[in-house]
Amino acid sequence: MINPLYAILLIPAAAVVVLVLIPSYRIGAVLNMLASGLTFMAGASLLLVDRYRSDILIVDDFNIYLVTLTTFVAFTTSIFSASYIGHELEIGRLTPAFLRFYHALYQAMIGAMNVALVANNVGLLWVGVEVATLSTVMMVGIYRTPEAIEAAWKYFILGSVGIALAFFGTILVYLVAQEVLGEGLPAMAWDLIVKNAGKLDPALLSLAFVFLLVGYGTKVGLAPFHAWLPDAHAEGPTPISSVLSGLLLNVALYALLRFKIILAANPNTLNVGLVFVVLGLASLLFAAFMLYRRRDIKRLFAYSSIEHMGVITFAFGMGGPLANFAGLLHMTMHSLTKSAIFFAVGHISQVKGSQRIVDIRGLSASHPVLAVGLALGVFAIAGLPPFGVFASEFMLVSSSFSRQPLLAVVLVFGLLVAFGALILRLQQVLFGEGSGPAAEVKATYVPLFLHIAIVLMAGLWLPEPVVRWFRTVAAQLG
Amino acid sequence: MTQNLGFDVAHLLAGSMLVLSFVLLYQDRITAVLNVFALQAIALSLSVAWQSVIQDAPHLLVTAAIALLVKGAVIPAALHRIVRQLGIHREIEEVIGAGPTMLTGLGLVALSILLVMPVGPGVSVLVREDLAFALAIILLGMLMMITRRNAVTQIVGFMSLENGLVLAASGAKGMPLVVEFSTAFSILIAFIVFGIFVFRIRERFDTVDVTALDRFRGEQGDRE
Numbered sequence: 001m002i003n004p005l006y007a008i009l010l011i012p013a014a015a016v017v018v019l020v021l022i023p024s025y026r027i028g029a030v031l032n033m034l035a036s037g038l039t040f041m042a043g044a045s046l047l048l049v050d051r052y053r054s055d056i057l058i059v060d061d062f063n064i065y066l067v068t069l070t071t072f073v074a075f076t077t078s079i080f081s082a083s084y085i086g087h088e089l090e091i092g093r094l095t096p097a098f099l100r101f102y103h104a105l106y107q108a109m110i111g112a113m114n115v116a117l118v119a120n121n122v123g124l125l126w127v128g129v130e131v132a133t134l135s136t137v138m139m140v141g142i143y144r145t146p147e148a149i150e151a152a153w154k155y156f157i158l159g160s161v162g163i164a165l166a167f168f169g170t171i172l173v174y175l176v177a178q179e180v181l182g183e184g185l186p187a188m189a190w191d192l193i194v195k196n197a198g199k200l201d202p203a204l205l206s207l208a209f210v211f212l213l214v215g216y217g218t219k220v221g222l223a224p225f226h227a228w229l230p231d232a233h234a235e236g237p238t239p240i241s242s243v244l245s246g247l248l249l250n251v252a253l254y255a256l257l258r259f260k261i262i263l264a265a266n267p268n269t270l271n272v273g274l275v276f277v278v279l280g281l282a283s284l285l286f287a288a289f290m291l292y293r294r295r296d297i298k299r300l301f302a303y304s305s306i307e308h309m310g311v312i313t314f315a316f317g318m319g320g321p322l323a324n325f326a327g328l329l330h331m332t333m334h335s336l337t338k339s340a341i342f343f344a345v346g347h348i349s350q351v352k353g354s355q356r357i358v359d360i361r362g363l364s365a366s367h368p369v370l371a372v373g374l375a376l377g378v379f380a381i382a383g384l385p386p387f388g389v390f391a392s393e394f395m396l397v398s399s400s401f402s403r404q405p406l407l408a409v410v411l412v413f414g415l416l417v418a419f420g421a422l423i424l425r426l427q428q429v430l431f432g433e434g435s436g437p438a439a440e441v442k443a444t445y446v447p448l449f450l451h452i453a454i455v456l457m458a459g460l461w462l463p464e465p466v467v468r469w470f471r472t473v474a475a476q477l478g
Numbered sequence: 479m480t481q482n483l484g485f486d487v488a489h490l491l492a493g494s495m496l497v498l499s500f501v502l503l504y505q506d507r508i509t510a511v512l513n514v515f516a517l518q519a520i521a522l523s524l525s526v527a528w529q530s531v532i533q534d535a536p537h538l539l540v541t542a543a544i545a546l547l548v549k550g551a552v553i554p555a556a557l558h559r560i561v562r563q564l565g566i567h568r569e570i571e572e573v574i575g576a577g578p579t580m581l582t583g584l585g586l587v588a589l590s591i592l593l594v595m596p597v598g599p600g601v602s603v604l605v606r607e608d609l610a611f612a613l614a615i616i617l618l619g620m621l622m623m624i625t626r627r628n629a630v631t632q633i634v635g636f637m638s639l640e641n642g643l644v645l646a647a648s649g650a651k652g653m654p655l656v657v658e659f660s661t662a663f664s665i666l667i668a669f670i671v672f673g674i675f676v677f678r679i680r681e682r683f684d685t686v687d688v689t690a691l692d693r694f695r696g697e698q699g700d701r702e
Contacts, residue, residue, distance in 0.1 A: 121654075134666065160636050164616060164620075164640065165616075168612075168613065171643075171650050172609075174650055178650075178651070178653075185654050187652075207593060
């Protein structure tokens with residue numbers, strides 16, 4: 001039997017080649033779903049096979065679950081994307097010429113994220129994150145309106161600087177590691193570096209981490225490196241907003257966590273936990289207040305992504321079994337919930353023909369099903385019980401209170417501020433006098449409600465293997 | 479003796495790249511910027527070729543050749559063409575004047591020396607100084623991207639930054655995949671340069687001045 005590890009890399013790669021050659025949008029959309037579905041099956045079957053390592057690739061407890069999550073959200077988003085883009089073509093907002101490489105880029109992005117997740121070589125990890133970023137840059141600019149081009153340009157410029165700094169950090173990591181591990185591939189293998197981290201030069205390792213932090217941190221969207229994120233989310237097509245928020249931010253954070261593990265194994269290095277706590281809280285507070293000033297629904301949820309990445313970063317910064325557990329759970333829940341919200345927002349902006357909150361009011365009267373979907377998504381992301389986000393936030397808050405009460409106060413304050421903003425905006429969208437057209441939604445609701453159902457279930461009951469996985473990885477993260 | 483020679487030449491080449499980075503900072507015509515950039519790419523190519531000789535790593539010659547051909551010739555030529563077509567050969571707007579920019583640049587060089595030089599004893603002096611040079615070039619490239627408003631000069635700033643990266647990577651002894659990285663970077667740049675951005679920006683705004691982009695802030699004029 002062929003190892004699913006290769007399948008999750010080869011299926012997207014093959015799909016890119018095929019999709020580049022297919023000019024028809026409809027066939028492309030079907031093939032895109034098919035390839036994403038196959039990749040998801042391969043990703044899920046990784047759970048069944050043994051752990052694996054080589055100097056290039058690795059499958060361990062940490063990434064195996066993220067691969068499943070990533071391929072799952074990529075699959076559901078491809079279903080959403082097919083109907084969303086189909087509608088954009090119908091109303092003429094997009095023409096087939098603009099969409100020529102859309103599906104190929106989508107697959108390139110999935111493949112690249114998988115590469116980043118299963119890479120053991122820190123250089124390959126970098127390549128994965130970068131290719132994924134660049135393919136999304138192209139997709140963000142797809143509408144070719146002035147706003148879309150501004151967003152893509154900004155994303156490209158900031159992303160490139162991030163690329164460069166992360167690469168410099170990677171070179172430094174290699175330089176540190178080759179003193180102990182010798183020249184060549186082993187000195188870039190993450191697991192070998194971790195094993196020998198105690199012997200590595202702490203000063204250079206800390207310096208390397210600063211570059212990696214700024215580089216990958218730009219992609220995570222941590223304040224103050226977040227400037228590209230709201231624009232890219234708001235101006236790109238909605239399926240891309242949903243994979244950006246749900247997946248790419250996670251993958252970038254995953255890269256940072258890998259390096260955090262290396263530094264944690266060497267006691268004389270920089271205190272990464274503290275850096276994470278500060279950046280996490282700064283992002284949370286900044287985004288929470290910015291939420292009140294949003295008038296565009298996609299921007300609103302983009303800022304909410306910054307907020308949640310801040311919460312997750314804070315959780316990993318606190319460290320310890322409980323906070324890490326909360327961080328991992330929050331990462332998963334945020335991916336699922338935020339992509340579900342973007343599915344709903346995509347449908348809304350299509351039926352109403354606008355993303356501005358003033359133009360889409362009175363949703364509960366005109367589109368009850370959609371209103372319920374959005375409301376459930378926003379309740380979940382705002383951290384109301386019984387959804388999964390509540391479970392992870394509760395765990396994080398309670399563990400922080402017992403260890404650092406002052407920090408916990410800041411955390412709770414940020415969460416409450418954000419909660420207020422989200423509920424305020426939700427209420428504006430759902431109720432009030434109806435505005436905008438009331439066209440029927442022709443697209444499928446399956447991805448939206450599937451995600452919400454999973455988030456709801458996770459809040460009520462986490463299956464035993466998942467809990468065990470979270471525990472193992474939480475311990476590994478230290 | 480050979481050890482010293484290897485060290486001196488590597489120093490000279492990396493140093494000349496850094497000087498060219500400074501020269502890039504105060505140019506006030508786009509054509510001049512492009513010419514200086516081409517010179518820097520040639521210096522990079524020589525530097526990588528020299529590393530290939532002293533490290534006895536023939537594969538680095540591929541990187542050197544790519545740097546020479548793509549960044550020393552093809553991309554500057556293409557950019558010259560774009561600049562001519564768009565008729566923007568004199569437009570360089572600086573956010574900050576040349577004097578303060580140069581002073582900031584000096585500060586950045588000092589910063590990179592302070593950051594890299596004290597690092598551990600395990601790294602050889604050559605590698606360490608190469609790294610300091612490379613970091614300085616990277617930071618100056620970033621400075622150029624920040625202080626220039628024009629899209630073409632921003633791309634040049636990015637490429638100059640990337641020259642610093644290739645310098646660092648080639649100096650890291652025995653680092654795997656350097657050739658692949660540098661090739662990937664060149665493809666990326668070629669992609670960006672020929673591709674969409676400059677043309678689309680021109681097509682939509684009739685200018686490549688990126689301040690034109692800033693007028694289209696997402697939420698302007700949309701307050702309740």
